[in-house]
Amino acid sequence: MTLTQFNLWIAEIRxxxxxxxxxxxxxxxxxxxxxxxSLPATDAVELRERLLALAVALSAARPSMTPIQNLLxxxxxxxxxxxxxxxxxxxxxxxxxxxLLMAASxxxxxECAAHTAELxxxxxxxxxxxxxxxVVEACRLLKDxxxxxxxxxxxxxxxxxxxxxxxxxxxxxxxxxxxxxxxxFVAQVDAVLVGADSVLADGxxxxxxxxxxxxxxxxxxxxxxxxxCERFKWRALDDPPPELEEMAPAELDTPxxxxxxxxxxxxxxxxARLVSAWIAETGVxxxxxxx
Amino acid sequence: MTLTQFNLWIAEIRxxxxxxxxxxxxxxxxxxxxxxxSLPATDAVELRERLLALAVALSAARPSMTPIQNLLxxxxxxxxxxxxxxxxxxxxxxxxxxxLLMAASxxxxxECAAHTAELxxxxxxxxxxxxxxxVVEACRLLKDxxxxxxxxxxxxxxxxxxxxxxxxxxxxxxxxxxxxxxxxFVAQVDAVLVGADSVLADGxxxxxxxxxxxxxxxxxxxxxxxxxCERFKWRALDDPPPELEEMAPAELDTPxxxxxxxxxxxxxxxxARLVSAWIAETGVxxxxxxx
Numbered sequence: 117m118t119l120t121q122f123n124l125w126i127a128e129i130r131x132x133x134x135x136x137x138x139x140x141x142x143x144x145x146x147x148x149x150x151x152x153x154s155l156p157a158t159d160a161v162e163l164r165e166r167l168l169a170l171a172v173a174l175s176a177a178r179p180s181m182t183p184i185q186n187l188l189x190x191x192x193x194x195x196x197x198x199x200x201x202x203x204x205x206x207x208x209x210x211x212x213x214x215x216l217l218m219a220a221s222x223x224x225x226x227e228c229a230a231h232t233a234e235l236x237x238x239x240x241x242x243x244x245x246x247x248x249x250x251v252v253e254a255c256r257l258l259k260d261x262x263x264x265x266x267x268x269x270x271x272x273x274x275x276x277x278x279x280x281x282x283x284x285x286x287x288x289x290x291x292x293x294x295x296x297x298x299x300x301f302v303a304q305v306d307a308v309l310v311g312a313d314s315v316l317a318d319g320x321x322x323x324x325x326x327x328x329x330x331x332x333x334x335x336x337x338x339x340x341x342x343x344x345c346e347r348f349k350w351r352a353l354d355d356p357p358p359e360l361e362e363m364a365p366a367e368l369d370t371p372x373x374x375x376x377x378x379x380x381x382x383x384x385x386x387x388a389r390l391v392s393a394w395i396a397e398t399g400v401x402x403x404x405x406x407x
Numbered sequence: 408m409t410l411t412q413f414n415l416w417i418a419e420i421r422x423x424x425x426x427x428x429x430x431x432x433x434x435x436x437x438x439x440x441x442x443x444x445s446l447p448a449t450d451a452v453e454l455r456e457r458l459l460a461l462a463v464a465l466s467a468a469r470p471s472m473t474p475i476q477n478l479l480x481x482x483x484x485x486x487x488x489x490x491x492x493x494x495x496x497x498x499x500x501x502x503x504x505x506x507l508l509m510a511a512s513x514x515x516x517x518e519c520a521a522h523t524a525e526l527x528x529x530x531x532x533x534x535x536x537x538x539x540x541x542v543v544e545a546c547r548l549l550k551d552x553x554x555x556x557x558x559x560x561x562x563x564x565x566x567x568x569x570x571x572x573x574x575x576x577x578x579x580x581x582x583x584x585x586x587x588x589x590x591x592f593v594a595q596v597d598a599v600l601v602g603a604d605s606v607l608a609d610g611x612x613x614x615x616x617x618x619x620x621x622x623x624x625x626x627x628x629x630x631x632x633x634x635x636c637e638r639f640k641w642r643a644l645d646d647p648p649p650e651l652e653e654m655a656p657a658e659l660d661t662p663x664x665x666x667x668x669x670x671x672x673x674x675x676x677x678x679a680r681l682v683s684a685w686i687a688e689t690g691v692x693x694x695x696x697x698x
Contacts, residue, residue: 245587269659271562271585277661284664292661292669294562296536296586296617300651300675326587329620332627360591368560370568370583373575378583384591 117154122147122170129184130177133273133363136249137313137349141183142221144174145214148191152210160206164195167210171195180322180361180383182314183348187217224346227397229253232309232344235393235400238262240306243339245298246324247275248311250344252282259286266291266301270324272367272380295326299333308334312345317353319388319403322360325381331390340392347396360384408445413438413461420475421468424564424654427540428604428640432474433512435465436505439482443501451497458501459483471613471652471674473605474639478508515637518688520544523600523635526684526691529553531597534630536589537615538566539602541635543573550577557582557592561615563658563671586617590624599625603636608644610679610694613651616672622681631683638687651675 125147129140151170157163171188178184194213200206232254238261244251245268265283267290269276276292283290293301302308308330314322321343334341365378394401416438420431442461448454462479469475485504491497523545527533529552535542536559546554556574558581560567567583574581584592593599599621605613612634625632656669685692
């Protein structure tokens with residue numbers, strides 16, 4: 117592989133609008149494993165330096181996506197702390213570490229979904245917004261237990277359509293609504309369940325725009341609001357809040373009105389006070405109750 | 408005119424997705440004035456009976472739209488309480504009454520917009536959802552005072568596009584967002600201002616779906632949430648709550664997924680406790696403060 121090839125991969129990660137943060141983090145690790153195996157280098161030290169630089173460039177491609185930051189930082193740490201005897205050994209070690217982290221990420225999603233399914237229990241009606249692979253996996257686990265779903269289209273790109281397709285294939289009775297109808301339908305459900313692109317150390321949830329008003333409506337209607345995501349999505353106390361990525365206004369498909377600015381911020385922040393529980397691979401975390 | 412013609416007009420009112428409730432109420436009165444002038448009848452009594460039946464049919468075409476109910480009821484009452492000497496006189500009287508009510512409705516909208524502009528004041532940044540002719544008129548009054556607008560696209564039909572066009576023509580600096588971004592942008596404005604399709608006697612606002620989560624976000628961010636609409640949109644204490652109209656799922660333009668029901672409810676209910684003030688042609692009404 118060449119640096120040109122790797123730059124194309126970075127562009128692939130940067131422009132991906134269909135895969136969630138966890139999937140893109142695993143894809144990034146896959147690309148780093150491939151780079152570890154085939155990037156030109158004269159010795160182990162040069163290889164490590166070049167791989168570290170690639171990992172930094174990949175991380176920067178999606179600044180809002182904490183799992184990419186966390187998993188790639190973890191990978192860089194293992195690279196820095198390990199000493200391979202030679203170039204071949206260094207290639208093997210770096211690729212293997214990337215694959216171990218991919219497996220850990222997959223396992224975390226599966227365990228997180230299992231805890232989510234257990235918390236929800238059978239026969240529930242659940243509303244979700246946008247598309248989270250952890251929510252999809254929880255739906256798969258519950259699909260034969262009488263689960264009913266209400267899902268939003270999730271403008272501008274309509275990730276809800278992919279979810280509708282999946283739920284339809286699993287015969288889960290599903291209601292599909294515009295984002296604007298969320299307040300109307302939240303009163304009809306047993307729980308709201310969303311994934312997260314990232315969670316701040318204080319429990320603030322960064323997820324697809326629309327999550328915050330949905331959480332407000334859930335609270336107002338007395339409906340529990342659950343957030344399920346693996347620990348790789350949690351940011352450390354000293355991490356700065358991630359930038360809220362803004363995508364091309366063209367995704368809204370509007371004419372060009374002079375003086376009108378079209379905004380397309382993908383994420384909003386839901387304060388921890390609106391979250392009924394956070395579900396991770398380690399289990400369910402309920403809000404701290406004050407003294 | 409013939410009954411067939413009139414039935415086409417009823418269908419026009421029923422299928423209109425671009426004009427708001429006040430405009431459609433005036434259009435209904437215009438149709439009734441036309442019917443008063445030209446509907447076949449042998450005498451004044453027969454004419455009155457036929458006109459009353461037409462007014463009832465027109466009212467039923469848009470059950471969620473209170474101004475249609477209120478203005479047409481008012482018109483029916485004047486018909487029932489007035490006695491014309493002959494058929495020609497009855498035609499003239501009925502048409503004239505319809506035109507007087509149209510003028511009263513127009514005046515109410517203009518006065519309501521004037522109170523709204525006065526309450527907002529110059530130099531404000533205001534967020535609105537969907538398209539209200541009263542909000543548009545308030546924007547026109549404020550357009551040269553440093554007004555800035557943030558507007559939502561308003562799925563499924565995108566009424567926000569018409570508003571964007573209008574504001575662009577008036578050189579009002581405008582930000583256009585998806586409905587899902589409302590929670591993100593509400594923190595940036597001085598006030599949220601919406602019209603209403605109807606207001607219940609207790610102050611509950613029936614407006615385009617998405618208004619309720621927007622009101623929640625405004626409250627959560629400490630931003631005033633104003634509702635401007637003329638008194639013809641207020642329902643009496645003994646009126647039953649209007650049906651929330653649901654439109655064709657085809658408007659969401661989805662594939663046909665087996666087991667997936669597409670819902671397209673146009674309106675939601677915003678409880679009075681989330682409203683900072685209701686603005687009508689009679690002035691500004693603040694919430695009652697308890698003892």
